[in-house]
Amino acid sequence: MSIQLNHTIVRARDPRASAVFLAExxxxxxxxxxxxxxxxxxxxxxxxxxxxxxxxxxxxxLAFLVSEAEFDDIFGRIRERGLPYWADPGHRRPGEINHGDGGRGVYWNDPDGHNLEILTRPYGSGS
Structure with missing residues (x-):
């Protein structure tokens, strides 16, 4: 039997609003x-x-591995909403994306302060 993550619980003040935020x-x-x-x-x-x-x-x-095209779409929605974003999990590089392992990555916060990330290549997978 393979082991797969099925679900995880994310704490929120308003679960509906936070779930809608992420889904959108x-x-x-x-x-x-x-x-x-x-x-x-x-x-x-x-x-x-x-x-x-x-x-x-x-x-x-919460980190999401996405394709290059999905990155463009998601990053576009982040920018359209005027959300602050960073190139690093510590939020020391505001307004930037990272290019780790030859891909792209960006971090932003949800309404409850959870640190969300999209990346196009897993860290440690390339040059």
Missing amino acids: ILGRGEPVPFGPFQGVEVDNGVTLDYMQVEGDIPWQH
């Missing part, structure tokens, strides 16, 4: 409610299940 930026379908969750499914069958929590939310990092 990534160009995915409408989030699907299931019990207390709002699920956003990505192409490899993994679901990000947004769940409401109160109080402080420790940030999570």
